[in-house]
Amino acid sequence: MAGFLDALGRFCVRQRRTVFEVWLAVMLGAGVLGLVHGGMFVQQSSLPGTETQRAVDALARDFPSQTGPTATVVFHQTPQASPADWRVALTIGRSIDNLGKLDRVAFVQNPYVPGMGGLKDDKAVVVQLNFTGTMSDLSAGDLDRLREAVEPARMAGLDVKFGGIAAMILNQPKSGPQEAAGIVLALIVLLLAFGSFLAAGIPILVSLCGLAVAYSLIHFGASLFQVAPTAPMVAAMLGLGAGIDYALFIVTRYRQQLADGDDVETAVGRAMAHSGHAVVFAGGTVVFAICGLFLSGIAFIGRIGLASAIAVAIMVVAALTLLPAVLGALGPRIDRYRLPRVRPDRSSARWIAWGRHVDRNAWPYAILATLVLLGLAVPTLSLRFGVMADSMSSKKLEARQAYDIVAREFGAGHYSPFVVVAKVPGPERTVKSKPPVVKGPQGLSGLSGPPAGAAPSAAPSAAPRVKGAPDLTKKPDKQATLIAQELAQRISEVSGVVFVGEPVVTGTTATLTVVPRDAPHEQSTTDLVHRLRDTTIPAVRDAHPGARVYLGGENPAIIDIADTVGARMRTVVVAVVVVALLLLVIAFRSIVVPVKAALMNLLSIGASFGVVTAVFQWGWGVRLLGVDQAIPIMAFVPLFMFALIFGLSMDYEVFLLSRIKEEYERSGDPHESVVVGIGSTARLITSAALIMIFVFAGFVPQPDPTIKLMALGLAVAVAVDATIVRLVLVPALMSLLGHANWWWPGRGRPVPPPPPPSPAPVAEQLELEPLP
Numbered sequence: 001m002a003g004f005l006d007a008l009g010r011f012c013v014r015q016r017r018t019v020f021e022v023w024l025a026v027m028l029g030a031g032v033l034g035l036v037h038g039g040m041f042v043q044q045s046s047l048p049g050t051e052t053q054r055a056v057d058a059l060a061r062d063f064p065s066q067t068g069p070t071a072t073v074v075f076h077q078t079p080q081a082s083p084a085d086w087r088v089a090l091t092i093g094r095s096i097d098n099l100g101k102l103d104r105v106a107f108v109q110n111p112y113v114p115g116m117g118g119l120k121d122d123k124a125v126v127v128q129l130n131f132t133g134t135m136s137d138l139s140a141g142d143l144d145r146l147r148e149a150v151e152p153a154r155m156a157g158l159d160v161k162f163g164g165i166a167a168m169i170l171n172q173p174k175s176g177p178q179e180a181a182g183i184v185l186a187l188i189v190l191l192l193a194f195g196s197f198l199a200a201g202i203p204i205l206v207s208l209c210g211l212a213v214a215y216s217l218i219h220f221g222a223s224l225f226q227v228a229p230t231a232p233m234v235a236a237m238l239g240l241g242a243g244i245d246y247a248l249f250i251v252t253r254y255r256q257q258l259a260d261g262d263d264v265e266t267a268v269g270r271a272m273a274h275s276g277h278a279v280v281f282a283g284g285t286v287v288f289a290i291c292g293l294f295l296s297g298i299a300f301i302g303r304i305g306l307a308s309a310i311a312v313a314i315m316v317v318a319a320l321t322l323l324p325a326v327l328g329a330l331g332p333r334i335d336r337y338r339l340p341r342v343r344p345d346r347s348s349a350r351w352i353a354w355g356r357h358v359d360r361n362a363w364p365y366a367i368l369a370t371l372v373l374l375g376l377a378v379p380t381l382s383l384r385f386g387v388m389a390d391s392m393s394s395k396k397l398e399a400r401q402a403y404d405i406v407a408r409e410f411g412a413g414h415y416s417p418f419v420v421v422a423k424v425p426g427p428e429r430t431v432k433s434k435p436p437v438v439k440g441p442q443g444l445s446g447l448s449g450p451p452a453g454a455a456p457s458a459a460p461s462a463a464p465r466v467k468g469a470p471d472l473t474k475k476p477d478k479q480a481t482l483i484a485q486e487l488a489q490r491i492s493e494v495s496g497v498v499f500v501g502e503p504v505v506t507g508t509t510a511t512l513t514v515v516p517r518d519a520p521h522e523q524s525t526t527d528l529v530h531r532l533r534d535t536t537i538p539a540v541r542d543a544h545p546g547a548r549v550y551l552g553g554e555n556p557a558i559i560d561i562a563d564t565v566g567a568r569m570r571t572v573v574v575a576v577v578v579v580a581l582l583l584l585v586i587a588f589r590s591i592v593v594p595v596k597a598a599l600m601n602l603l604s605i606g607a608s609f610g611v612v613t614a615v616f617q618w619g620w621g622v623r624l625l626g627v628d629q630a631i632p633i634m635a636f637v638p639l640f641m642f643a644l645i646f647g648l649s650m651d652y653e654v655f656l657l658s659r660i661k662e663e664y665e666r667s668g669d670p671h672e673s674v675v676v677g678i679g680s681t682a683r684l685i686t687s688a689a690l691i692m693i694f695v696f697a698g699f700v701p702q703p704d705p706t707i708k709l710m711a712l713g714l715a716v717a718v719a720v721d722a723t724i725v726r727l728v729l730v731p732a733l734m735s736l737l738g739h740a741n742w743w744w745p746g747r748g749r750p751v752p753p754p755p756p757p758s759p760a761p762v763a764e765q766l767e768l769e770p771l772p
Helices: 002-014 016-037 051-059 086-101 140-149 151-155 165-170 177-194 197-221 230-259 264-296 299-320 322-335 344-360 362-382 398-409 478-492 523-541 554-588 592-617 636-667 670-697 705-742
Strands: 070-076 105-108 124-131 159-164 418-423 497-500 504-506 509-516 548-552
Touching (some): 002 299, 070 086, 070 398, 124 398, 230 299, 230 705, 299 322, 299 636, 344 362, 344 705, 362 705, 478 497, 478 504, 523 548, 554 636, 592 705, 636 670
């Protein structure tokens, strides 16, 4: 591998013009794909194997209009207008009619029509609509048409808010000044690390080029697959941090080789052979760890991981191809435009002194560092998986504003009701309708019939069918009606349920709406879903052999995700740890070092989980992050953080251990090799960690709570890993283990080099003086 990377680096230096042209073509091509053919970032529309998906499948035959994505529209009073005014109410009715006429809308509730659902009082009107198709079929144009449809209500002075899927379309991932501030802070760290403006700008430039390609490819992938809105932000966060770090490691080694007297091509080749080798293993570990998310059983989680893995892989490619070409173009001029009075090389002596101090006091530092990490991890014991909901969003988002109106006017549970679907066996029957027979000139003539004496029409006119309404020609099955009535009675008696709608029966399928008492993200709502599924519904279903009853809806769907992730957590953890262990075994030919690295990474992950739990779930300082309440941890966030942190922790492990092993093989001294390794890499690891922390922290102000959780967790994990773990715990344990760190079957200890020969004594010629 080292020989190949050396040759690759030299080739990129010699053919740098070609490398620049290829990268420019790739960036333009990927940019065109992303801009012209890029898709919409959406949540997953199906959850195979879950009860929610079975509920959707049961609706498909008799209630097809209710199987598509949903959105909530809230008409709210303002000082200028109120739904209590009949003239304003007419504009709301006109807006609802306009929504129903849209091609993309399959069904819309209407509280002004009996039996059509919806909510209304003197201050607000709430309707829910179903789209046709899946979430992949939606676009920003659909949101524009929704806004046009409700224009009559807006013109009347009402405030109209969108929640659910419509808000998701509105809140597509956007970068802001916070991310730019993170890059600026990373540039400052690079300036202090290199002491040169030109050298500091190279990692930023290379990483931005790689990020442009990665983001464009992810945007294009959204047109082929359902990619969650979280994916591009996570990919940008991870890709940018990793890309800058990888370039930092290679540029640092390149400058060292120049200082040792190598020419430009040789310096690039040797930098690639040493630091480039570590970049390949570090990046490969991150990619494999993140791809382990596919084992979660939830497609959208796996795709978020794949998007992040693509970003990291492209950053590795950029560091191995574009960066050598840039270094070759700059040559020895890389240290131009130096920062006055900054001497980065002076810090090595201080880190060597620190390494010797830890080596002499290994036991106290190992115990103290372990206790600190375990203390930080204590809140993890109370970690509670929650659900993603509009009730947890930032108050700046339209979806949260829609939820607040519904919760204030009607109750928190009305925003996201459950749907119970009952399906009974048996054939479907159609209703045989016959036109009424009117005898004589009397009959219905005074009400709706033709005037007396008028010629009868050829056929009676049928009432227009409401768009998306159930097919009334299907005769309601008696067993379906009976089981629906029993379900309504039993569910209404359950604590935590505030309302159960009248059953709607079409053919052999019955549905009823269940409104919980509490907000979607509350633990009581999750407990209610499990209680209904585990106790109440089975008691009714078992009394009707052959019947199938499912509880679905947006909130139960997210709970299904949490349950699936929880069941697969152990599988993902084991897979990620095993893959990382194998890669470290291959890289270092050691047994103890990979096992120790895995245990250290688990401690880092536990500490970061503990901080995230204390901040978001316990509410310690959560308002400082722009969140107005304590919130549970979204189910997939710990799983995703585990894969990311485990991969990122291996970055610093690989760079530190590579230098320690190099010195150990040269000197054969397990203690001095740790000291030299710390002295050589501590400044680099600290700088790389600060860059990662600033990049991740730049994403904390994002309004999406999921991004906030992951950004804070990753920043804390990197800070803990690069300080307590890599600079204290790892050197302390390696000093205690000594030669056992590098034990490998059949391999002996390295032989220390012979001491340099002492200089031969200089022969002195004595001149004898003659005696007098």
